Amino acid sequence: MSSPVDDGVRRIGENIRTARRARGISLEALAGLVGRSKSWLSKIENGRMRLDKRTDIAALAEALEVSADYLLGQPAPEIRPNHPNHPNYNLARLQRVLMDAGPGDPPDVPARSVEVLRTVLQEVDTALRRVEYGTMTRLLPDLIGELYVHTATSPEPARSKALKLLILACGSGAAIMFRHLGEVNLAYISGERAQQAAELLGDPVWRGAAAFGRAHARGSANKPRPLMITPRIADEVEPHIGDDRFAHQVHGMLRLSAALARQIQGDHDGAADQAGEAARLAEPLGDAPDAFEMFGVANVGVWRTSLAVEAGRPGEALKYADKVDSRALSSHTRRAVLLMEKARAHAMLDRDADAVRELRKAERLSPIRVHNDPLIKELVADMLGRSGGSDLRGLAWRMGLI
Template sequence: MTDDEAGRIGENVRAARRARGMSLEVAAGLIGRTKGWLSRIENGRLRLERRSDIAALAQALEVSADSLLGMPAPEIRPDRRRFSLVRLQSVLLDAAPDDPPDVRARPLPVLRAELVRSDQALCQADYTTVMQALPGVIGELCVHVATADTAGRAEALKLLIRAYGSDSTCTLRHLGETNLARVSGERAREAANLLGDPVWTGAAAFGRAHARSSANRPRALMTSPQAADAVGAHIGNSRFAREVYGMLRLSAALACEIDGDHGGARQNAAEAAQVAAPLGDSPDAWELFGPANVGVWRASLAVEAGEPGEALTYADQVEPRALASGNRRAALRVERARAHAMLDHDAQAVRELRQAERLSPQQVHNHPLVRELVADLMTRAQSRDLRGLAWRMNVAG
């Protein structure tokens, strides 16, 4: 399906089902749903709002979830005028931790400072700054891996895992560049293999787990419980190890939820909350692991479980100022919007989406479930705020 042909998720489901020569009754039966339910999905009268349903349909129709989620229609995007993906794409595809580019590397302290600058910019959804700093940092760290002494090589590999697995993968995912995000996640794994540290291997595994849409049931996400167990055996007194372990437990909770294991999801999320409580919220925490971010994840998990009231309860318990990232504050708003929409609180959903867009426009505009939600809201309600949001996202009701 080309970008021009990609429509709402229901339309994509119908196209995939017909391409398989499968009847509504057969397709619905494969995922344990009724023919009427699937018909309403395909005709746009019911929104596919849970990743588990999308994953089940993709499996039944033998397509990737990405093909059902579709891609944004082609458009002139003002944000792309300020930066280009070419340099980051080049360093991801044409260099590697064990195959460095032919460039002169700045000293490690300088590269560490540049990575901090990239981290801070990413927290504020400032992708122009990220794109200015990150490609050079990645390439030069690869040079250090090849040329530094043992201590310098280890430090360069740790910085590379952060650059690949956190900054690059997250940035590319927010920009809708999922194929490049997957490459970045694989580069993080290569760096972790060279380092040979189980905790940093877990950090790389987290980035890989979230490089693709979770509705695809990517193997890296579905094996998060095992990755968390592996890190758990090496936590000791390390705060960083606890943060990695906690984020992997949250990933494991999402994997369980997508598989319909609500009990397993709750158990993993509760374990993450228990680990986060004594750590508190710190702006320097890896992936911002702490009670506030755990609350955002629990709100999302409740939405996935079809419990919008519970989701809003978790969201209300989160102090947004404790989240040192506009992206995470935007994610909180998105989950509140999804929960309100499930409760038919359309006006509240639109308000939350507008707030999320102000915090992180690229993340909101490229989130397939948000795009589907906005398209659905356009069929149910009309307001200037909603029409403006739909126009900026190039979404039609």
């Protein structure tokens, strides 16, 4: 039976086979290197089984001496201006200000007051939560450039205020948007700019906030060092949190990142401990719409759902998901991620119809987040090979798979 997936869209297994043959490694040898059977790897390469765990992807990437981004087909395909749900955002101005200037090397532009720029950043944050990337690409270039001016030329306290805004604009704004758009290199640069600002500020909590942005600038299956050291970063931030609400939120998000790092290493108990600590931190904070990275009870539930999926425990994942009050998630994207993880869990239980239903709901909330996620693309391509239905084929078409 021929695959319904268009020849122009490569499955993860095809990328693994190409890398394996380029390295001159046999199926049996590669399977042995990652602790799997030859038949398992053969099914992956031939598209008869999907690869949906970051742990396995990371192990294969290490054995083949390639990046996980390559195996996942990242950066994402060019966003097609005439394809439904794939508007052609112009990233040139934002790319220029990130690559040609910096916190210590500002552009030659006039700068509005720090308080005015704070309100602009609030607009950016609102746009991110509503998946309005056009608004973000319009506002971010001037915002970041003018914050550079203040960090390089303004006296205190304006300079420190500008550095904090810059950490959020780059690490929690631009970097996340670029990840959603599949522009992983620009996401990494944004994270670096946030880190530079944090070093200039010299505050350990804000260093932690910047570290979170850097940790998630690249796909976690790459085992990027900024992600893998988050357990240590969280430990370093903990003595400085005091009774400051923002500091508790930063610490909590670092604990969740540490849980993901442990999970990717195959340390399920360590991941559970870190996630449990995050849940303990979230309980007294509740769910504040303006929290750093939406740290709160609901978002912890989303992360625990994802961690359970990654651990291969779909039933446990769905139990976590059912406890999440999605109304408390002030971001379309986080609601979409919850639905995406539920879809992955249903697929693990061979409930394709339920998986498609969850993905369609996620797509309505954040189409680009769904369409550019490599694991979701792999899942949809896999379901196409064994299932039918107009809903699945329509989703696949909108993702560029057929």
